Amino acid sequence: MRIVFKTDYMQDIRPWKDSFQLTMYLILLVIVAAAPWLLDDFYLGELTNVLIWAIAGLGLMILTGHTGQVSLGHAAFLAFGCYANVILIEAGVPFLIAFPLAGILTGIAGVTVAIPALRLHGIYLAIFTMALSILMDDVIVLAEPITGGVAGKYLGGVEIFGHLVDRWATPDQFFWLVLIVAIFVTLGYINLLRAPLGRSFIAVRDSEVSAQAMGVDVAKTKTLSFALSCAVTGWAGALMGLYAGAFNNETFSVIISIQLLMMIVIGGLGSIHGAFLGAIVIGFLPQFLSISKEYVAAAFGGNTVAIPGLEFGIFGAILICFILFEPMGMYGRWLKIRTWFELFPFYRKDMFKRQKSYLKTERLR
Amino acid sequence: MSMLEFENVTLKFGGLTAVNDLSFEVQEGEVFAIVGPNGAGKSTVFNLISRFYDPYAGSIRFDGHDLLQVKPSGVAEYGVARTFQNIELFEHATVLQNLLVGRHRHRKTNLVSEILFTPSARRQELENREKVEEIIDFLDLQAFRDKMISGLPYGVRKVVEVARALATDPKLLLLDEPASGLSVEETTDMRWWIDDIRRQMGITVLMVEHDMGLVSGVSDRVLAMADGAKLALGTPAEVQSHPAVVEAYLGKAS
Ligand SMILES: Nc1ncnc2c1ncn2[C@@H]1O[C@H](COP(=O)(O)OP(=O)(O)O)[C@@H](O)[C@H]1O
Ligand SMILES: [Mg+2]
Numbered sequence: 001m002r003i004v005f006k007t008d009y010m011q012d013i014r015p016w017k018d019s020f021q022l023t024m025y026l027i028l029l030v031i032v033a034a035a036p037w038l039l040d041d042f043y044l045g046e047l048t049n050v051l052i053w054a055i056a057g058l059g060l061m062i063l064t065g066h067t068g069q070v071s072l073g074h075a076a077f078l079a080f081g082c083y084a085n086v087i088l089i090e091a092g093v094p095f096l097i098a099f100p101l102a103g104i105l106t107g108i109a110g111v112t113v114a115i116p117a118l119r120l121h122g123i124y125l126a127i128f129t130m131a132l133s134i135l136m137d138d139v140i141v142l143a144e145p146i147t148g149g150v151a152g153k154y155l156g157g158v159e160i161f162g163h164l165v166d167r168w169a170t171p172d173q174f175f176w177l178v179l180i181v182a183i184f185v186t187l188g189y190i191n192l193l194r195a196p197l198g199r200s201f202i203a204v205r206d207s208e209v210s211a212q213a214m215g216v217d218v219a220k221t222k223t224l225s226f227a228l229s230c231a232v233t234g235w236a237g238a239l240m241g242l243y244a245g246a247f248n249n250e251t252f253s254v255i256i257s258i259q260l261l262m263m264i265v266i267g268g269l270g271s272i273h274g275a276f277l278g279a280i281v282i283g284f285l286p287q288f289l290s291i292s293k294e295y296v297a298a299a300f301g302g303n304t305v306a307i308p309g310l311e312f313g314i315f316g317a318i319l320i321c322f323i324l325f326e327p328m329g330m331y332g333r334w335l336k337i338r339t340w341f342e343l344f345p346f347y348r349k350d351m352f353k354r355q356k357s358y359l360k361t362e363r364l365r
Numbered sequence: 366m367s368m369l370e371f372e373n374v375t376l377k378f379g380g381l382t383a384v385n386d387l388s389f390e391v392q393e394g395e396v397f398a399i400v401g402p403n404g405a406g407k408s409t410v411f412n413l414i415s416r417f418y419d420p421y422a423g424s425i426r427f428d429g430h431d432l433l434q435v436k437p438s439g440v441a442e443y444g445v446a447r448t449f450q451n452i453e454l455f456e457h458a459t460v461l462q463n464l465l466v467g468r469h470r471h472r473k474t475n476l477v478s479e480i481l482f483t484p485s486a487r488r489q490e491l492e493n494r495e496k497v498e499e500i501i502d503f504l505d506l507q508a509f510r511d512k513m514i515s516g517l518p519y520g521v522r523k524v525v526e527v528a529r530a531l532a533t534d535p536k537l538l539l540l541d542e543p544a545s546g547l548s549v550e551e552t553t554d555m556r557w558w559i560d561d562i563r564r565q566m567g568i569t570v571l572m573v574e575h576d577m578g579l580v581s582g583v584s585d586r587v588l589a590m591a592d593g594a595k596l597a598l599g600t601p602a603e604v605q606s607h608p609a610v611v612e613a614y615l616g617k618a619s
Binding site: 188191194202206210270 | 415461474
């Protein structure tokens, strides 16, 4: 067990616990950044996909994991960001301006959604946002002159300083582009969490009444959370568009919304790690399944049969297991395992047990 | 000078009159206690000050401001902090983070400077920590500072809630049953802390409490309530011997 002695306040403010932890993260970053030399194009593409999903997960994590507002409609914001980016580029705006702008516009769209959603809690908010996701599908079809409708749109790479960055032609560059966005978003997120705004998100999530009593304006905080969440999701959407190349109204269906929410629940709500861990599961599950199907087929001598919906079904089963057995997600499980090793042999079974909490209705009496 | 003024305040929940034409004033620098049987409307008085409910009639003033003109989050900005009877901490955050939320009303940074964590954001965080660390020392919470609330025992949570309220640097501190559920030793600690909060920090305290030992030990004046209305107001000794109070607590002598 490493014991960290605290000798000055900056130790709490710095995002890393000690130099050991910082070194580990830097090593991880170097390995990931070197992926184009370590992996073939297929797996590099998969890793790129995982990173894009992680960015989308970070976006939803801000709103759901840290502010406690469930959204089943984030595919709508993925779509918004994707279309905004492409439409701006088609209008001649250079990518380096179009891309940030796409996120900001999505953030603004998020605010307009947040305002009617402020009064909604829990399941009602989930239904409201889900309706939004379904509506977005129709809007894309109806707004054909701008969005290309059912036929969709196609974008063959983007130019950065006269240099082509494309998923197929230059997969290395595209990977680094996504990695840089992921790093920026993660750093911004870390900063937010160690500053008043991030803490006010957590406050609103855990107790709106006492957040208010501490001077946190709940409506304003939720609106800001929506804005930031949607902006990040918009960027992920723009990258998804570039990754897919061609996309239409069905690319960002409500299923994607659900998948995104499942992903951060499995990864672990309320942690940055959770978004990445969840993205790894969602990104590599299809590969894992197809490989294991081949093994099964080889073992039993049958030929590989496609079972429709298998992936989503297994994903759902994993989700149910997590909700029943590990509501804190993969990151929560990891923390427990780590604590077990650190405290060995003193770990107590009830160490992470929650105390009695009151029903919301009896809280104020 | 009176710091908090209730003037003929009435609040109804449907047919139930939770606070009935209540008037009282809390003077700057005093410890003022509200006592009364369960359901007397004591917590409702606190919730009215926090602006969770709009009164049906009457006015509430704090430090010369009309409280009824501000939104709930504005009350803290005037310098009113509170605890809750049923403990309302941020469960999935550490003690330190909880106290830092208490610093929210002193926030000078904005979205952009926080995301970039500019030197001014860093400076603000250092100041916040200095202040919070003082309170952690004052209430002996060092051992728990990095612990999650969800794993803390009840007695510690009570203290963390007081600490979070103090972190806001309030002028008026509202304590809703600070000693309920505490052991005898913990109650004694709470008693000295309340004394120090008033004497050393110069904070005015308004508290709801059932423990008459604690009430008469620390408070200058006591308001006794029943069914939302005032029964008696005066020194602890006066109120305890007041006929109406004796009757409310012990029932009518037949
Ligand atoms: N939000 C509410 N809705 C309806 N009735 C309430 C509400 N809050 C309190 N009451 C009622 O008002 C009365 C006073 O409650 P309260 O102020 O909590 O009493 P106490 O003096 O024990 O703190 C009680 O009868 C309680 O049931
Ligand atoms: Mg009460």
